[in-house]
Amino acid sequence: METIVFSLLNGIIYGLLLFMLSSGLTLIFSMMGILNFAHASFYMLGAYFAYSIGSVTGFWVALFLAPVLVGVAGAAVERFGLRRLHAEGHVAELLFTFGLAYIIEEIVKIVWGKIAVPYKVPAALDFPLFELFGSQYPAYRIFMLVVSLAMLFALWYLLKRTRIGLIIQAALTHPNMVAHLGHNVQRIFMLVFAAGCALAGLAGVIGGNYLVTEPSMAFTIGPIVFVVVVVGGMGSLEGAFIASLLIGIMQTFAISVDATFSDLFGWLGLSASSELGGISIPSLAPTLPYLLLVLMLMFRPRGLMGAREF
């Protein structure tokens, strides 16, 4: 019982963090066809910006300022890099963002050093909020939950209830039509790209001190974000949401299960002493998202809720 409650709670928080990262990527991907390899790098920038700004102004200012800065950086990348490449096709764009990921990581190493920086949870939130089954639950995690849900609601409101959301939704599926109607599609692209990067930055601000702020953090989480986007399906924020939670919960649950292959498949004659039988479920946790990705692309290329194949 304890296991289930804690795994669920931790899994949901991790899943929401993933969603914050992948929502922007999904929008960018479905609108512009750009699979932004450097998206997780903006997540990293968010964490580092928050660390630097926070050491001067405190956490709360950084919480707002860092995502904005990341968004500006994202807009610059779109305006001066990607836009030039649009005519060259998607592979060129993909390669550009791939190179960009390298550059951002190296710049981070130069500016902030090669080892992790001490980006800490703010003192105001660094206390156990409640006790459950004899184990304390840190307040900061609940704060993360609140921020994620607030973002989720804001995003939903923006897309479904405002005029700009309407245009964005239209541009997702019919970019040419929207352009013919006289909207500046390029500017919408830039706006969405910047907003997506800012969301990734926000994820970095609240995730950097929950996990570890180090130069390799982008390359660790980057591929998982891709998994979310593909599994969720093209152009579908709902799909990305479900996929994020699914992956978050799946990974935390796998670690808390205390079983090996031989326990699961013992009825097939798999013995605990054989190598396959000795594999424990927790050790499989890192492979699960990718297994999901490959299976999804093979059997349902549309993803969970995608409107079309990509």
Added chain:
Amino acid sequence: MAIYKTVKLTVVGLVLMVCFLINNTVESSAADRIEMAYIDPLSGTFGNAGDSSLKHYQYAASLINKAGGIGGKMVEIVPFDNKANPKDSLIQLQKAIDRGMRIIIQGLGSSVASALTGGIKKYNKRNPGKEVLFVNYAAVDPALTNKRCNFWHFRFDSHVDMKMAAITDWLKTQKDIKSVYILSQDYSFGKAVSAATVRMIKEKRPDIQIVGNEFHPIGKVKDFTPYVQKMMNAKADAIITGNWGSDMTLLIKAASQAGQKSPYLTLYGGGLGAPTAMGRSAVGLVKQVTEFHENLDASDEQKKKIDDFEKKYGTDYYWERIFTSMGMLSKAMEKAGTENIIGIAKALEGMEYETPYGKVYMRAEDHQLIQPQFISTYSDGVERDVENTGFGFKTDLRIPAEASALPTSCKMRRPS
């Protein structure tokens, strides 16, 4: 497709190649100084551990140089970043050898040490007269001085079995600990920790129940909360872990966040960021077994050395054995000559050496340093704190050098 352009391109490419070659034909030789290769992670997850030990080595070298060097030659530590990866380490080894270095220093990661000791053995067999020596200051998989021992490898840290013997000896006196949980990194070192613990507990405290024996991927876990939750569910009276570097720091961080109140019996709980993550809640709970901590009795001279180091580098003095290794190495080099690797190795065999904390010796049969061990607890009210936390380590138990020695299965083959 412009395959037809192949001629031009091939010529250009191969001309480039020759240019690089000419650029590379100058072999650096340093007759006036001794360059020692330091091959350890200087970036990535374990970069902070490498950074700290490199500073210790550079300080040790500067002390030797201040005293006139070795045989009149100045010592220089040349860092190579192996990213904690065995293959990269072999490439860096190759580079170091190509640049004329004969002393190879490594410690962080038994998987790396295992690759290096194998690589060095092969190289020395193939290049007689140009041998290199392997100084291992921290890789503690027992196999390195047992089944896989070789003449070129010298270990200056007590290996896992010796450390676990100390911890289980201490457990014998703790009658209220009835169950333990073992968490280890999933590679040769972690497996050695787990195996030694299980074996020795069965021997010394058969009544203790092992309620968990878990492995996690090394250097990849960023949030240990699920593991801590599992330990708490298992209701273990004590946790035994061999985790080091950021794996130790993050584990302790998750444990203190969850309010875990079990004692942690660790090999590396005393430095490299772990104390910072512990805070007040860990006082009295975290124990470590080491050859050194700052609150051991020592001469004023030694205390001044510690202060000088901390002032110069702004980081904790943590690795006494690095100074032991450099001291013994320079003594052997003075005796055998700085280029005579076989002579240096033979001089190290059986060498006795006086450290600030007692006498140590390099056992000839397996090249394992035998030194006193200390079990200590993270405590309040200490003379010297760690990482400016206000807390530091207090000795519970001193295990004399001879008592920590264990028999070896090494069958050393020496060059004739």
Added chain:
Amino acid sequence: MNQQGTVLDTVSDLGPSRRAKFTRRVLPFIIMAVLLIVIPMLGPSRTALSLLNAIGINIVFALSFNILLGQTGLLSFGHAVYFGLGGYTAMHAMNWIEYADGGFWGSYPMFALPLVGFAGGAFAGALIGWPSCRRAGIPFSMISLGIAELVAATGLIFVSFFGGEEGITGDRMNGVEMFGLNLGQVHQVYWFIAFWTFVGTVAMYAFTRTPLGRLTQAVRDNPQRVEFVGYDPQQVRYLAFIASGGFAGLAGGMSAVNYEIFTPEALSLAPSGLVILMAYIGGIRYFAGPILGAILLTYMQTNLSDFSEAWLLYLGLLFIAMVLFAPGGLAGVVIDVTNRLGKPGAVQQFVKGLVAVATGMIAFFGVVILIEIAVRLTNGHGEVFQPFGIGLPSTSLMSWAIGVCLVAIGVFGLKFTTKQVGER
């Protein structure tokens, strides 16, 4: 480029003459072979030989990658999987040879180990290629990414095959000797690497000349049309994938002999990323492009990393610059320059080009200064960047101003000169 065709009235003579065929298809390989043989006679140091060995491995690896990207138009983020699986197979074979008691492995020469790697890589390609090759474009890239991560993570789980964190090690000085080489010393390994680099390059060039090799290019350019003609693009992709995996495995086998170790790291995203950079910077549109890229990047990787901590940043900048301004890569630049040389007004163009290069160098030098003083400011070792003996301390505002000025001058100059060159 049609000067050699003197008779144009019969269709059969439209093809290149025998002489042209020779200079274009055979001569480069003769030059390559001669150079490979001449190099050891120059008396290279151990360092140089180690570097050459690494270059040889990467040449084969990058060329095998280009069968996918350049030829078939498939961008794979997991090409190191085939390099690694081939290498692991070779590594195991190396140990089978060492402990062989007669039988097949008892008489198998260590020299031929890359063939085992080829088999391993091709087998992995055949296995993984089938689900991967159903789609081209982004879905293919995503599957390759997923499979790369999956295989890399599995590498730590199946210890008996992958050896866990330590990997698998072996000893190459075993088995039957071939050509009198026991592979002990680095110069002996050089002959081994040179031989297989040559064989691999020739074989991959030959592959581009086969009907299948031609079809892959058609599939890249217009899969629909290929289907019209009666071929199945999916099958063509699949076969190219297997060939590419096999040659990557060949490189893996070479690496197994050179380094005598394989670790799960070899399967991961990092080496897969590096091979993308190699092929693209070299030029994916030309057969020889990846060779240039492999030489340059391996050199940077081993030597530049000693001079500058930020070498990956230079690499990243170079890559981005190539993607933005020179999609043909280094090879494209070389060909562009040599083509212009042969045309009227070449001298003028050449001078203008030189000016452009000079201003570009100024900008580049400014960037280098900025990066290097930034590195020295933050790494805490307190050393001073000294280009040409001029000390540029990281803490002085002057050094930064110099860097910024140089970049500004260079960029402005470049804009001006490239405009002129463009106008002809």
